[in-house]
Amino acid sequence: MKKFNRALVLMMTLALVIVAAACGNSNNENASGGSASASSANAKEVKITFLNSKGADIQAKLEAAAATFKKANPNIAISIISTGDGQSPVEMASTLYASGTAPALIMLDAGDISKFQDxxxxxxxxxxxADMAQPNQIAGxxxxxxxxxxxxxLIYNKAVVDKAVGGTFDPAAINTTSSxxxxxxxxxxxxVNPLLIGSMDWSLGNHFLALAYAAQPDGDVVNYLNGLKAGTExxxxxxxxxxxxxxxDVMKKYNAGKKxxxxxxxxxSAAAVAKGEAAMTFNGNWMYLELQKSNPTGEFGFIPVPVGNQAGDKANSAIAIGATKQVIVDKTQNSEAQQAAAKKFLEWIVYDAEGQDFLVNQVGVIPAFKNITLQPKDSxxxxxxxxxxxxKSIAFAGNYVPGDHWKVxxxxxxxxxAGKSDVAELASDIQNYWKTAK
Structure with a gap:
């Protein structure tokens, strides 16, 4: 996610709605057999739309995958649209639903699936x-x-850090704030600058801050968040x-961008780490494609973010991991034919060799399915x-928070x-947010 001027985002959203509306009208015609003047080939084609909320990171790859899928399924055409930078998937999906042009496939953050369950x-x-690595259910x-x-x-440039420690760096050596x-x-x-902190609200809000939720001693994120809502925590x-x-605070002290x-x-932040101008930044494995732009052959890895000086605490040696982006199939504004086409594309991703290649090799995704044996190649x-x-993992707690958490x-x-508040004010903001969280 990256920031856009708000006016530009609104203009882009309106344009996407118009495009989606055109696709939606065309979808309905094709699903019902099309007009009398349409050719038999066109009459059989089912057109669907896929809302991509991973943005520019995978947009071109997803469009290429849709084109590859169409070669094997010539009667299914998939149009890929994307959320605007700075716009949440919930906002975009809600806009399209309100206009009556909901995509057949909608990629949402995991925490927002329940909002669209009806x-x-x-x-x-x-x-x-049956091949999912972990159950993924709501209401059974x-x-x-x-x-x-x-x-x-903490993403680090291996060459830079190896040089600093005078050998092969072992990330397990970093298990406290002091280390x-x-x-x-x-x-x-x-x-070399030790660190460059990205200022993105989605990164600081739903990723960094959420580590506090995930690092509770019992690891029960839901129970802790319920306590914040109730005011008992x-x-x-x-x-x-x-x-x-x-x-x-330590990260801020060594932040190359603190001015x-x-x-x-x-x-x-990605370019600085890729070029070796900074040793590390805070972000996720989705940053790899951006790192490659500046250093196609670079090797990178992760250091857990310590949450204290007790070396034995699990959270000090663990990475937040989870099934983040998830895709629903709309049943309210897409025909049965469109829903069937959408389901066929999802099955193609899991079981077709080209679909698996798209998922693992093209966009560097760690698959959530046991049957996919391809191993990720990016570092x-x-x-x-x-x-x-x-x-060595803790919950991806951002999956459990409301859709506006990252913005607020x-x-x-x-x-x-930016040094415009202290920790007491931050804590007050967090406490007040959860009092009214939906």
Whole structure:
């Protein structure tokens, strides 16, 4: 996700709605057999739309996959549209539903599936359900297709950090806030900036801050968030939150962008790490495609974000991992033929060799299906898989928060990053948010 001018986002959204409306009208005609003057070939074609909420990171690859799929399924045409940068999937999907042009396939953040459960087709009987690595149910039904397993932490440039430690760096050596600062000092001694923090609200709000939710001793994110909603949990007094913010203070101290921290974009942070101008940044494995633009052959990995100085705490050695982006099939504004076409595309991704290649090799996704034996090739995906296989993972807590969490509390984190608030004010913002969270 990257920031856009709000007016531009509104213009883009309107344009997409108009395009989707055209597709929707065409969809209805094709689904019912088309006009009398249409050729028999066109009359049989089913047109559907796929809303991609991973944006530019995979847009071109997804369009290419739709074209490849059409070669094997000439009577199904898939149009790919995308959310605007700075626009949440919920906002875009809601706009399209309101206009009567809901896509057949809608990619949402995992935490937002329940908001659309009355519009989502029941996928419980689809072939791929039996091959999911983990159950994915709401109210006893499988309503969404798990598109990707993702994770995040401190992304580091291996060549830069190896040089700083005088050998092969072992990320397991960083398991406390103190050991992280020691590493920053070693990197700085080589003349390289230790860190560049991206200012994106979605990253700070739904990823970094959410580590405090995931790092609770019992690992029960839902129970902790329910406590925040009820007011029985006080974030300011929470050990994991306090430790996480202590780590963030250390990160701010060594941040190469601290003179103008809110000017550091997704692209800038990725380019700095890829070029070796900064040793690391905070983000997820989806950043690999952006890193490749500046360093196609670079090797990168993950260091967990410590939440304290107790080396034995699991959260200090674990990466947040989860099935993040998930896809529903709309049953309210798409015909049965369109729904069938959408389901066929999802099955193609899981079982067709070209579909699997798209998922794993083209967009670097760690598949959520046991039958897919392709191994990720990009170094960030390999790193995430290694943590996951070793049981060194905590919940991707952003999957459990409301759709506006990243904007509201992401803005609060930006204030803290910029030195415009203190930890007490941040804690107050978090507590107040959860009082009224839906």
């Amino acid at each position: 519009k989502a087709a029941d996928l419980s009987n689809e072939k791929w359900v 039904k499988t309503l969404a297709f798990p598109f990707s397993i993702e994770g995040y932490g 992280l600062e020691e590493l920053f000092n070693k990197i700085q001694a080589t003349g 006080k974030i300011a007094d929470n050990t994991a939150f306090q430790g996480l913010m202590n780590t963030f 103008d921290p809110l000017a550091v974009t997704y692209e800038k 960030l995906a390999v790193s995430i898989k290694a943590y996951n296989d070793a049981g 509390l992401g803005a609060s984190m930006q204030k803290y990053l």
